[in-house]
Amino acid sequence: MKGLIYAVSTDENKYILTGVHIQLTQEKLKFIGTDGHQVATTELSTQGIGRKPGKQVESEEIIQFPIPGRVLKELARNLDDSVEFINLLYDAQSNRLGFAWQDIILRCQCLEGTYPDCEQLLARFSFDREVILEKAFLVKALERLAVLTDKKEKGIYLQFDGSLQQLRLSIEREFGKGDQVIAAHLPSEMSLNIQFNLKYLVKAAKAIPSSAIKMHLQQSDHPAMLVPYGDRPNPELQMSMRQFRRWDNT
DSSP, X not given: OHHHHTTSOOOTTSGXXXXXXXXXXXXXXXXXXXXXXXXEEEEEEOTTSSOOTTOOOOXXXXXXXXXXXXXXXXXXXXXXXXXXXXXXXXXXXXXEEEEEETTEEEEEEXXXXXXXXXXXXXXXOOOOEEEEEEHHHHHHHHHHHGGGOOSSOOEEEEEEETTTTEEEEEEEETTEEXXXXXXXXXXXXXXXXXXXXXXXXXXXXXXXXXXXXXXXXXXXXSOEEEEEESOOSOTTSOEEEEEEEOSSOX
16 A cells, blocks of 8 residues: 555645545455556455355456545554454445454545546556666665756656666756666666656655566656566565556656
8 A cells, every 4th residue: 555655646636636546356456546647556366355155246346436545544554564454344335435453443435536547548558678676776876866856857867778787867957967877687688768757756666565676668758667576575465566657757
């Protein structure tokens, strides 16, 4: 959940985008968040979890609804490592949802309205290039360069060099410029220069729960997707995550 909260809008004028969309099927539980510029999804396996004897759910049935993003923030803030499981309590008649764990129940009213079809958006794009980066090195480089950003200029240039197996991150302003170079694992023939919104990139990188990050790329004017790669704090948890965003400076 922490891996997608950052992508949820805080602009009350974008009412439905201040929420997180939940999809529940017999096999999985998916959370989707977007602010119109970036999309983040987290997917958990529900096989064998909370299954009541004698009660079967049609495999194609999808229960979905949006809830306020602040509810997931509150949930994440109150959970700790001692919590082994959470019960999801959904009442379709009242359109209310509850999260129950230990002796705590957190209830909320689901949002009214139609959430954007982010799955359809993601299906429109394909990627043929992959780059693997160490998360700690990427975050440190971005944070060093972040001191040069301002309200008008938020862009950062990324130069991928397969021959050197490295990524150069650079930013230039009237009052200064900076460069950071980190090791990267990418195709030897790959050479790609792109510009990205530094704020979006650093938030996404910090949110991904793994020691490394895999970036799926296509070309300079194409969206990109970030997914976890390498070790995770809880490797036994069946989870996938996608961070999808535009390579722009908005």
